[in-house]
Amino acid sequence: MHHRITATLLMITGLVTAAPAQFAGPGLSWTGTLGASTRSFVPSCTNLPVAAVSGDTITLTIWGDQQALFGLFASTGANQCIPIPPLGNGLILDAPVVTVMFGLLTQTTPCLSCPPGLQTMSFTAPHGLPIGTTLSVQAATYGANQPAFTVAITGTF
Numbered sequence: 178m179h180h181r182i183t184a185t186l187l188m189i190t191g192l193v194t195a196a197p198a199q200f201a202g203p204g205l206s207w208t209g210t211l212g213a214s215t216r217s218f219v220p221s222c223t224n225l226p227v228a229a230v231s232g233d234t235i236t237l238t239i240w241g242d243q244q245a246l247f248g249l250f251a252s253t254g255a256n257q258c259i260p261i262p263p264l265g266n267g268l269i270l271d272a273p274v275v276t277v278m279f280g281l282l283t284q285t286t287p288c289l290s291c292p293p294g295l296q297t298m299s300f301t302a303p304h305g306l307p308i309g310t311t312l313s314v315q316a317a318t319y320g321a322n323q324p325a326f327t328v329a330i331t332g333t334f
Contacts, residue, residue: 202292202320203247204240205327209233217328218292220266220320222258224313229332231306236299239316239327241282243294247318248279255313255329265325270315282318292320302334310334 206216207225211233215225218240229235239247252270259268268274282294302312315329 202241203316203318203325203327204238204292204320205314205316205330206236206238206240207314207330207332208236208238209332210235212332215330220325220327222267222269222328224255224269224329224331227330227332229302229312229334231302231334232304234299234301235332236297237314238295238297239282239318240292240295241318241320242292242322243282243285245282245294245319246279247282247296247316249277249298249314249316250274251277252313252315253311255315255331261326263324264317265323266327268315268326269329270313277314302332306334308334 202218203220204218207227208214209229212230213228215227239249250270252274254271255269256271257269261268278298282296284295285293286295311331311333313329313331316327
């Protein structure tokens with residue numbers, strides 16, 4: 178009888194334990210106020226396309242472990258996948274690559290299906306960009322205590 182009670186208590190404890198995050202990241206999202214949005218929490222050598230609008234306010238969000246170091250990078254294209262050990266995934270951005278910002282993922286989210294830490298950056302795309310202008314972004318940070326590149330996202334104006 179004692180074993181049955183112990184087994185039942187263990188099972189109940191397992192059922193009420195907090196659910197871990199479904200995706201550990203790192204992830205990257207692009208959210209436009211006038212244009213489309215896209216995101217991925219699964220690091221892969223993928224370049225996600227998004228339609229962008231001149232004059233739009235665009236918010237980029239980097240997702241990963243709380244208080245993790247991150248870097249956000251930009252280029253005019255993303256057509257490769259170059260592994261750079263010890264980082265997971267690979268650099269997708271084409272040369273030249275510029276650093277947009279870096280720091281710590283200091284914001285948090287209660288979303289259980291998202292990585293727990295995040296940082297956002299917003300900018301307004303200039304009016305009058307030539308049709309077909311592209312901006313590609315990619316980040317690097319920690320997800321589940323593992324350093325990795327995110328997917329790339331390319332906005333075409």
